[in-house]
Amino acid sequence: MGLMSMDQPQLLSKIATGDGHGESSSYFDGWKAYDKDPFHLTKNPHGVIQMGLAENQLTADLVQNWIMSNPEASICTLEGVHNFKHMANFQDYHGLPEFRNAVAKFMSRTRGNRVTFDPDRIVMSGGATGAHEVTAFCLADPGDAFLVPTPYYPGFDRDLRWRTGVKLVPVICESSNNFKLTRQALEEAYEKAKEDNIRIKGLLITNPSNPLGTVMDRTTLRTVVNFINQKRIHLISDEIYAATVFSHPSFISVAEIIEQDTDIECDRDLIHIIYSLSKDMGFPGFRVGIIYSYNDSVVNCARKMSSFGLVSTQTQYLMTKMLSDDEFVERFLGESAKRLAQRYRIFTGGLVKVGIKCLQSNGGLFVWMDLRDLLKKPTFESELELWRVIIHEVKINVSPGCSFHCSEAGWFRVCYANMDDRALQIALQRIRSFVLQKNKEVMVSDKNSKPCWHSNLRLSLKSRRFDDIMMSPHSPIPQSPLVKATT
Numbered sequence: 001m002g003l004m005s006m007d008q009p010q011l012l013s014k015i016a017t018g019d020g021h022g023e024s025s026s027y028f029d030g031w032k033a034y035d036k037d038p039f040h041l042t043k044n045p046h047g048v049i050q051m052g053l054a055e056n057q058l059t060a061d062l063v064q065n066w067i068m069s070n071p072e073a074s075i076c077t078l079e080g081v082h083n084f085k086h087m088a089n090f091q092d093y094h095g096l097p098e099f100r101n102a103v104a105k106f107m108s109r110t111r112g113n114r115v116t117f118d119p120d121r122i123v124m125s126g127g128a129t130g131a132h133e134v135t136a137f138c139l140a141d142p143g144d145a146f147l148v149p150t151p152y153y154p155g156f157d158r159d160l161r162w163r164t165g166v167k168l169v170p171v172i173c174e175s176s177n178n179f180k181l182t183r184q185a186l187e188e189a190y191e192k193a194k195e196d197n198i199r200i201k202g203l204l205i206t207n208p209s210n211p212l213g214t215v216m217d218r219t220t221l222r223t224v225v226n227f228i229n230q231k232r233i234h235l236i237s238d239e240i241y242a243a244t245v246f247s248h249p250s251f252i253s254v255a256e257i258i259e260q261d262t263d264i265e266c267d268r269d270l271i272h273i274i275y276s277l278s279k280d281m282g283f284p285g286f287r288v289g290i291i292y293s294y295n296d297s298v299v300n301c302a303r304k305m306s307s308f309g310l311v312s313t314q315t316q317y318l319m320t321k322m323l324s325d326d327e328f329v330e331r332f333l334g335e336s337a338k339r340l341a342q343r344y345r346i347f348t349g350g351l352v353k354v355g356i357k358c359l360q361s362n363g364g365l366f367v368w369m370d371l372r373d374l375l376k377k378p379t380f381e382s383e384l385e386l387w388r389v390i391i392h393e394v395k396i397n398v399s400p401g402c403s404f405h406c407s408e409a410g411w412f413r414v415c416y417a418n419m420d421d422r423a424l425q426i427a428l429q430r431i432r433s434f435v436l437q438k439n440k441e442v443m444v445s446d447k448n449s450k451p452c453w454h455s456n457l458r459l460s461l462k463s464r465r466f467d468d469i470m471m472s473p474h475s476p477i478p479q480s481p482l483v484k485a486t487t
Contacts, residue, residue: 017203020162026384027052027154027403034397039424042311052397054210054365055418056244056282058339060334063282066322073321075314083317093306094218095124102323103290109329110243110413115255117292123302124316125289126309128240128276132159134305135272135291138298139234140201146236147171147189147203151368151411153210159205165356169193169200170409178359179212179368180206190231202234203227208241208251211404211413212368213361215249221257222486225266234270241335243280245363246341258294269293277319279365280336286315340365340417343424347416350428356437359460365417369398372410374438383409394434396427400475 010017022028030052039047075087090096100119107117140146142165148156149171158168171189173179186203193200205224207216213472216224228235237254245251255273258266273292278284288311291302323329346360348367359368375382380402387400392414401411416424418438 021160022154022157022162024349025154025157025403027399030387030391032155032399035392037395039395039423039426042154045426046072046395048391048395048397048407049423049426049430050397050417050418051414053418054164054279054415055284056279056336056340056365057419059282059336059416061103062328062335063322066325066328068316070325070370072319073318075317087313087317093124093303093310095122095311096316096320097315098320098324099311102304102320103275103288104404106323107242107290107292110251110280110333111253111256115253115257115259121263121292121294121299123291123293123299124306124311125302126311127278127284127287127289128238129155129159130287130293130309131276131289132156132236132238132275133164134302135236135245135274135293135298135306136160136164136166138301139236139272140164143199144168144201145193145198147186147193147200147233148405149173149179149185149205151179151401151406152204152213153206153400154399154403154405155205166201166473167198168204169198170405171353172409175408175411178207178214181216181220181224183227186224189220189438200231202236204236205254206241207240208239208245208363209253210238210241210364211357211366211401213364213366214359214361215245215251217249218252218261221252222261223253223256225257225264225271228256229265229267229310232267232270234272236274238274240274240279241278241364241393242275243336244340244356244365246337246344247362249362250276251363272482273296286319287311288319310337333429343416344479347414347424347428354432356431356435366415369412369414370410371412372408372437377412378409387412390434392432396430409475448467 012086021431034048034050034052035271037047038044039049067073071077074080075084094100097119098124099120103122104117104119105124108115123134125134132316136146136159145167146169148168150173152170156168161168169192171181171185173181173185179320190200203224205216207221208214209216224235235254239251239253242253243250253273254271257264258268258271271294275290275292277286277288287309289309291298293299344361344367349369353416357370359370361367371386373377374386376385383400383402387398390398399413401409402415419427
């Protein structure tokens with residue numbers, strides 16, 4: 001066979017051959033490290049513990065119990081099979097009316113019933129990922145941009161940019177005010193984009209924040225609404241963690257601002273909310289994403305585009321039954337908040353014992369961990385060097401702040417709700433051993449007046465003492481009924 005001609009046309013598209021997905025990010029590299037060597041309590045006890053995945057597994061038992069008590073909610077049971085034919089044939093991209101009613105009601109419930117949602121404005125999508133992309137397609141053309149406060153979820157680079165051609169312009173937030181979004185930061189980012197000839201079409205906020213785990217207060221939300229109205233740009237409010245808030249201050253939706261704060265000027269056509277059941281209910285595999293827009297044209301366009309990522313009618317049917325059970329929903333949300341609060345206290349308490357602080361937060365499924373004191377230098381190169389040690393030696397997958405576009409080196413997102421109690425305890429013990437080792441190295445470094453990072457940070461993971469601690473019935477982590485170890 002002859003050599004391929006140099007002027008042969010490219011066979012694949014730029015999307016197929018490019019890196020627009022962002023998979024080369026350290027955020028995804030951590031997942032790959034876990035996939036190669038996943039922790040298992042008995043089969044691989046020295047593997048990598050996954051703390052880079054924002055998944056809520058703390059309430060799975062509540063859902064399982066409900067399903068067992070309501071077999072008719074599934075079309076794949078003897079009790080529910082009589083609806084199989086209708087559900088299997090249903091193709092309306094508006095979605096089941098009962099489903100949209102149930103979702104609208106649930107969205108109100110997760111916001112304390114302080115605001116109501118119109119079922120006719122509920123648009124389905126394949127998870128929040130699909131909802132974000134569809135919204136971007138509706139609001140912006142290739143080359144246009146959205147402002148996004150930092151640090152922000154790395155998946156936004158994929159969700160909003162990859163196939164749409166839209167750009168993201170960071171709004172720099174800093175630790176000096178706990179990464180709170182300010183009018184000054186918004187103005188600076190907006191003006192900088194104008195200087196670079198970038199047309200800003202909207203502002204994307206995440207509330208509660210991923211990765212910070214904080215909620216926006218009313219003053220900040222009013223500032224945001226005033227800003228987008230003045231600039232005549234859209235506001236996309238990602239509220240997928242609305243029901244993960246487990247302590248005060250409570251979550252405030254942008255819907256409350258535009259419906260209750262009558263003294264604020266607001267063009268509702270500019271307001272759009274993204275929601276899903278992935279985080280609040282712990283159903284990422286069901287791919288239930290929601291676009292809720294106050295703009296009729298966006299609703300109509302998004303509904304047509306939803307044909308590319310509909311929620312299956314089987315899922316709609318099940319979710320309708322579950323979310324319409326008021327007693328279950330109330331009990332679920334209350335218990336979920338209780339368990340998240342307990343897990344947060346246990347994890348942050350364990351970190352404090354070894355001198356590690358986190359940004360104070362009260363929502364989400366993660367903490368924003370401050371490891372600036374462990375960096376060799378206050379640089380992102382040092383952050384990634386430390387991250388590699390944590391991945392390969394400590395054997396914990398955490399996500400470095402640079403992958404979230406954080407403006408300051410040394411911050412890490414750590415997820416704590418995607419594992420059982422024993423795995424969490426093992427993770428805390430590994431962190432404790434690592435920090436103690438690092439402290440010893442600092443002492444040696446001070447004595448010798450030169451850096452001294454040992455590579456043999458195996459943390460005695462294979463020691464009998466470590467295993468005994470984890471298996472002891474006197475473990476400080478209480479065993480809840482929902483977290484049975486996988487064996």
